[in-house]
Amino acid sequence: MMGCARVLILLAVIAPVTVVLVQGQLEVAIEEPRFSTFLNRITNTTFDLIRGGVNIFGKTIDRIINTFVRIEDRLRALLELFRKQLIKGVPELNIPILDPLHINKIDFDLHHEAAKLKGYAEDVTIQHISKFVVDKERFSDLGQLRFKLDLNLTFPIIKVNGLYKVAGLIGNSFQIHGEGPFRLNLVDLKLGTSTILKFNLPARLRVQKMDLKVKLTSLENNFEGLMNDSETGALFNKAISKLAPEALDILWPEIKPSVEAQVKKYINSILENATVVNIAKRLFNIT
Numbered sequence: 001m002m003g004c005a006r007v008l009i010l011l012a013v014i015a016p017v018t019v020v021l022v023q024g025q026l027e028v029a030i031e032e033p034r035f036s037t038f039l040n041r042i043t044n045t046t047f048d049l050i051r052g053g054v055n056i057f058g059k060t061i062d063r064i065i066n067t068f069v070r071i072e073d074r075l076r077a078l079l080e081l082f083r084k085q086l087i088k089g090v091p092e093l094n095i096p097i098l099d100p101l102h103i104n105k106i107d108f109d110l111h112h113e114a115a116k117l118k119g120y121a122e123d124v125t126i127q128h129i130s131k132f133v134v135d136k137e138r139f140s141d142l143g144q145l146r147f148k149l150d151l152n153l154t155f156p157i158i159k160v161n162g163l164y165k166v167a168g169l170i171g172n173s174f175q176i177h178g179e180g181p182f183r184l185n186l187v188d189l190k191l192g193t194s195t196i197l198k199f200n201l202p203a204r205l206r207v208q209k210m211d212l213k214v215k216l217t218s219l220e221n222n223f224e225g226l227m228n229d230s231e232t233g234a235l236f237n238k239a240i241s242k243l244a245p246e247a248l249d250i251l252w253p254e255i256k257p258s259v260e261a262q263v264k265k266y267i268n269s270i271l272e273n274a275t276v277v278n279i280a281k282r283l284f285n286i287t
Contacts, residue, residue: 065282071139074283075151079134086130099130103162110168117176119166127159135190139284145199146208147284152192160184164223178233180225188217199286205277210264214252219244 064077089097105122136152165179192213198206221241226233270276280286 061279071284072137075137075139075149076134078283079137083130083132099127101126101129117166117168119164119168121162121164121182124160124162128155128157131156136192142196145201145286147197147199149195149197150193151195152190155186155189155191158186158189160186176226176236177228178223178226180223182223183221185220186216187220188215190215190217197280199281201286203274203277203281205271205280207264207267207271210260210267212256212260212263214248216245216248 060081061078064074064081068074068077086099087097103121103124103126105120106124107120108117110117133154133156134152135154136150138148138150140148140150142148161181161183163180164182167177168175170176190213192215194211195207196209198208200206219241221244222237223233223240226236271280
């Protein structure tokens with residue numbers, strides 16, 4: 001029963017689920033999460049960066065395009081420019097430093113047959129977003145103004161800490177509660193994308209297809225005050241840490257289509273900006 005409870009707790013944290021026991025077997029029906037709210041929160045900042053960045057970084061972008069012949073080298077140089085802005089911010093555009101990223105409060109209120117959890121995380125700090133490693137960047141010309149961009153990044157470690165409070169039910173009767181400091185260390189988080197872009201001249205660019213892959217090597221976590229008992233809390237923390245990478249592998253194929261569709265929609269909204277399309281045309285040698 002305790003092993004089943006561990007799985008329920010982890011699944012409830014990672015994704016909306018419905019869990020039932022059928023002939024002694026655990027069946028999980030996963031509802032696709034919605035990331036549009038999160039993406040919408042960063043849209044305005046991204047547009048500000050695009051609009052103002054063309055002027056502020058125009059000479060740098062020109063230098064990158066004129067210096068490097070290979071498109072892969074240009075992409076790597078642009079990623080390095082992006083890395084610097086994560087660390088420094090863009091004061092001219094009132095864009096703050098994003099590594100470390102500070103979030104005042106995140107409320108959550110989950111209602112599902114498997115779990116009802118309500119609480120918040122506050123004073124959250126996320127570190128080392130800028131310390132990504134570029135494992136692969138490849139640009140392929142597919143013909144007829146269609147291009148394929150493969151990009152793989154590894155984040156060696158992303159550290160998250162803050163304060164949390166949670167209370168609720170797992171199943172119909174298993175209570176979970178806790179309050180206090182928490183920390184998460186996501187070790188070797190790998191993100192990969194294979195994206196097909198289509199130009200429609202003179203000034204239209206769209207993402208036609210996107211394939212996203214996510215892999216987490218390990219998770220180190222500690223939620224102090226979980227279950228208000230050090231021994232039980234240690235057991236739950238250990239279970240979450242052990243199950244997280246495998247749970248992500250199991251859940252990702254189910255939530256992948258929804259995530260890809262929402263990210264694709266978000267990127268295409270950015271590509272409505274004609275200035276971005278013109279930069280892409282120069283970057284990819286489209287005349």
